[in-house]
Amino acid sequence: MSAPTRRRWLTLAAGTVALAFVVAGCTSNEPEESEDTATNTAAAPAPGGTSNDEPGDKVVIGFSAPAADHGWMAAITKAAQATAEEYSDVELRVAEATNDTNLQISQIEGFINDGVDAIVLLPFDGAALTDIAIEAMQKGIVVVNVDREFSDPNAARVTVLGDNYGMGVSAGSYICDQLGGKADAKIAEIAGIDSLPLTQDRSQGFADALATCGLEVSNRVPADFTAQGGEAAAANLLQAAPHLDAIWNHDDDQGVGVMAAIEAAGRDEFFMVGGAGSKQVMESIKADDSVLKATVIYPSTQAADGIKLARLVVQGKSMSDLVEVEVPRKIQLFAPVVTKDNVDRYLPTAFES
Template sequence: MPYKRTVSLVAALTLGVTLTACTGNTPEPQGGGNQSGGVKVANDEPGKKVVIGFSAPAADHGWMAAITDAAKKEAGKYSDVELRVVEGTNDPNLQISQVETFINDKVDAIVLLPFDGAALTPVALKAMKAGITVINVDRQFDSPFAARSTVLGDNYGMGVSAGTYVCERLKDKPGSVVAEIAGIDSLPLTQDRSKGFAQALAGCGLKVGNRVAAEFTVESGERAAANLLQAAPKIDALWNHDDDQGVGVTAAIKNSGRSEFFMVGGAGSANVMREIKADNGPHKATVIYPSTQGADGIRLARLAVQNKSLGDLVEVEIPRQVQLYAPVVTKDNVDRYLPTAFES
């Protein structure tokens, strides 16, 4: 998407939100189930009891821990939801066994963030054939028949958002040096983020001059950043794909004594947002990859089992797929996003 077109789209969306907020029929926030969504709607009224099984990978990463925590909190808002959470695991065979148990227990729905989407597809298909509503989160199954609905982040959109922000900051500085610290290069999500970033930069005549890959960990982030800083004597902007590995990236920057560039984070951790708000470090923005996906999966599972629709849609069924937006968080809007941020 060309740079000017991207900026115009963002401006139009912002204007739309502003106009919506000013209309007289915007409902006022109320108490009750739908707190994180802003207002209480008819769908939040208690209905048929829904037993939901929840399974996700091990919480060995701040974002992943937040996924499960948000799902638990969301289920706790509804008196008609019973949530059964199994221990997070990075073993596909153990996760398959967990889903088999849910099937044998005849739960009403399963919200599943698979460690490996392909490996979990057959058991998800089995659950669907047994009449259990499956909501797929973040990592997609191989078959469209394995889930009633899928909740996704937008990895390509993260790159576009980060690149657009960098273009806005450097639009009067042609020839600026842009660097990138990616995650695990073999993963499609990393490839999508880098592709979106490169294409957004191309729209304003910039490109990535220095790039290294890390492993979504603090240690790998520090190591990759140290190598990058040594190889690049001058940088104007740096995008780091992941705020967890960004803890290490920030440490390496501090150790280097470098301060000539600004940094854009990725995923949306609370510690990075606090730094953005304080304006006392290299981070001037971060791009959100929502850790609310599991919570959204809980809501969709409840609505699907109770034969309800999404309150703000005319359609009488829940969507087949929901892809969440990747907004840029800056000092100007950080207070809006801090409440749902995860801790690195």
């Protein structure tokens, strides 16, 4: 992107109205779609009548994300790379994945010095990466913030988020539907790391949704998003609760351990809802051979969406399904419930635990 082009982009970006696609949780859990509804957003026509997906000016994108120490995080980077490869006009430069905040800052400094057109960044710590992201924006580089928000909205041209509160709402609404108003139902929750805002948001959404049908969580234990932590937490939960009607487990990676504890205890009087959307969990749901009956998606496609959006912004294009001529400032992805009835739709984007 030339300096004049960047200046024009900065002027336009300053006047862009923020827009979030937020889908309210409800008992239906997902929007209705017809069979011929396109699942991939076709880009709005670019100048000259060509599709936005057709090759345009070359776009160099720097990408940085935390270490892939979790199935979901590994899928984030893999999906971003796969999406970039779909475009002949995109050159993706991937920094080494790291949980070292200072190293990630230096990676972004390197992208700035290299003069990339855009940076797609899933920060290990959003607040800590805010200043360097602002620096990139001030130098005319398009910054797309993924999953963990910066502390200043001016640090990114576009922010792509999952919906942690919505996950809880979707899980709670599904459980309400399945229990059919059973007033004395015993519902358990196996949370993630309690100190994290994302866990707090998921739990709040869950409690709020259950309240709409007169239910509440009777037993709750925190885990740590690992299989080992999930197994230990579930074992303690099952000992404390001799009877349960439903369990919501926040995370499918820790759910590997949760299922191991359930099998070891020989318990099957309840059904379980997972969280995030791993391939293993979806395959189990499809087989319908365990207590695991559903999971709530937390999209591992966020960075892939970020690659597409960065390309559109740099090339001065928009999104086809909007009248607005600019790419939105914020996009929040939906948290649908996956069951055996719709699992085939979501399996192609599932991640490996």
